[in-house]
Amino acid sequence: MSNPKDPQFMAEQLVSKLKRRQLTGSMAISLETVKVLRQIVSVGRWHSEEVLIQRIKQVGARLVAAQPKEIIIGNVVRRVLCLIREAQANLHKHQSTQDLQSLAMDGTANRPPQFSTQSSMSTLFGDEATEAGPMTAGTPSRNYPLETSSPPSLVHQIKSDIIQAIQDFIEEQEDMYRNIATQSMEHIHSNEVIMTCGRSKTVELFLKHAAKKRQFKVVVAESAPFYHGHEMALALANASIDTTVITDSAVFGMMARVNKVILGTSAVLANGGLITISGTQLIAEAARHHSIPVVVCAGLFKLSPVFPFDEDSLNTCVAPDAVLNFSHGDIVSKVDVISPFYDYVAPEYINLFITNQGGHPPSYLYRLLEENYDAEDTYLVKA
Template sequence: MSKGTNDLVDDLVAKLKRRQLVGSSTVAQATLKLLIVVISKNNWSKPNELLNLVKSVGQKLIEANPTELAVGNIVRRVLHVIREEYREAEAEKDANLNEFQPAPLTTSSSMYNLLGETGSASKDNVHYPSSLRSNIIQEIREIKDDLENIYDQIKNQASLHIHSNEIIMTIGRSKTVEEFLKMAASKRKFQVLVAESAPSYSGQEMALELSKAGIETTVIPDSAVFAVMSRVNKVILGTHAVLANGGLIAISGSHMMASAAKHHSIPVVVCTGLYKLSPLYPYDEDSFNVSMNPDSILGFEEGDLIEKVTVTNPYYDYVSPTLVDLFLTNQGGHPPSYLYRLIIENYDPNDQTFDLSTMAETLPKKQRA
């Protein structure tokens, strides 16, 4: 990797480690921008070289902040694009070879072709098209465009899911949910209850933005969620990440709200872009969490008490897929049971991990260097 791109990688790694970049959308766009530069500015000519390059960069970024799952999602999405482009180039190369090879006249000659005994030398002399680099970059830029338009694609579905005079409940502040509700308010009149999400109190910021848009909004303490849930028509949640089983990594308090909704048979809708969908499974739910400074819960002025208790301040909750009814994504609405199909469409099974030692085994024989 060239020195210039290596410096850019180190800069993004430092920002992730220091949490100067937070939030799935911000992190995803920064990762994609970096990968475009890495692919365009470095020399590579073979599939293994490019895949190893992207995986090595991805591994550094993921290790810098493992809880930002959007980094790994974007890297896997780019790897999937690279593999697809190479498959198309390989098919085009085979088609060109077949034009210059006579059709097999006997069963034996056909078998020789199948085993690769004939035509192997001519295949070695055929190179991938010079446009391959630009094709890969163009496909990645389309992913970048999708990221920039993600809010528009989700909020345009608002009028189908929110109806007049409904009472909607949400928690904390999610940009996706905020845009979704604002779009719905342009066509419907409804009321929103926002749980404040202590100790960050991001729900108060959300309520302020919604009220500025003319939406009747009420802030409630987290402790009142269950008490008022029976009056609610629908719960709409944002999320930090969606795991392969349909579970959520969402702001603390989301599990409590989803459980209360389940008890009262209230539908729970999650607004999220597909870039948050991760192929990882929650074998250890705590590994995806972040512990914040406990000072906001128990201040240092409580000196005598601090020495007698241990205080943890988790930032995220794990929400089981059994508590979610519908995912609204930039590709429409999907139940949790359908997410496995989206994972297959967006990620390659060989990219679950970033172990470079096994990379050579993940490519078809014709693509190995």
């Protein structure tokens, strides 16, 4: 019988869930992925950091292959790899510092005391004839062995550091909603009209937190043909927020009355572009035409080092029955209906990113990428 805590078994279970789409939502996928990688670090057998990195890359490549369109999986794998490299560098730096300090203390402690035989008068007149003579033969050597207790195994020490870093990463994700929501008072003011589309839990909690002390109105685009905007509007209305649902075709006409656009996203690419629900591009273009600021609420784990060289490869097409089903008769066999689930929004349409570490303009994303990822892990599988 398979051990449910075995890393290999957990990885296979996650691959199966991803292939069958039994696991949906960025947060759920991210937490499941990082827990599998944490189990590989804590339970798996490895004797060096290089072996661990290669094992994480192999498992990460399998998870990405199971659901290539879920960019979050690759983000989490690269983030864990960066944490491993940081723990390795910190430990080696700490050991190097300790070695230098030990050598310095060893050289100072084992040097015999030398007393000057010169008198103060001879020093005054520069008499060098009375300088101290050479050391005697009984002088102790400077190369004494250090009398310190043997340190724990390097692998054991770095393993505990990596596990703690991964646990901090998990807690950061779990607190992501709260950390973003607490910034709402700085961006939402009284009597504003805010537009959004679809349903994003991050945006929903962001607006609900602001509604505790602010009075404002929200306009929600229904996001046909999936109508996630209806669910969003219902959730906001239940929180006593003045909410209006509009059709997607009415976005441009309503934009002139809007003060701010707040959007959620599935992923943020390296150039600042968004992979988000279909219909968002229409809102972004209308906002740019009317000079309305566009704010995106997203956790840092959604930031990806991948550039959109081929935008279509990052999209997902779903069944078109919501647009045109078989009840329409003969027309079904005469047309091809493409129903994309995501939109790509270029970075020039975005004014501000609100993350769990504060607000950042799109031009600052390169710095966040350097802080959260290592350039060697951009490609999990080398070509």
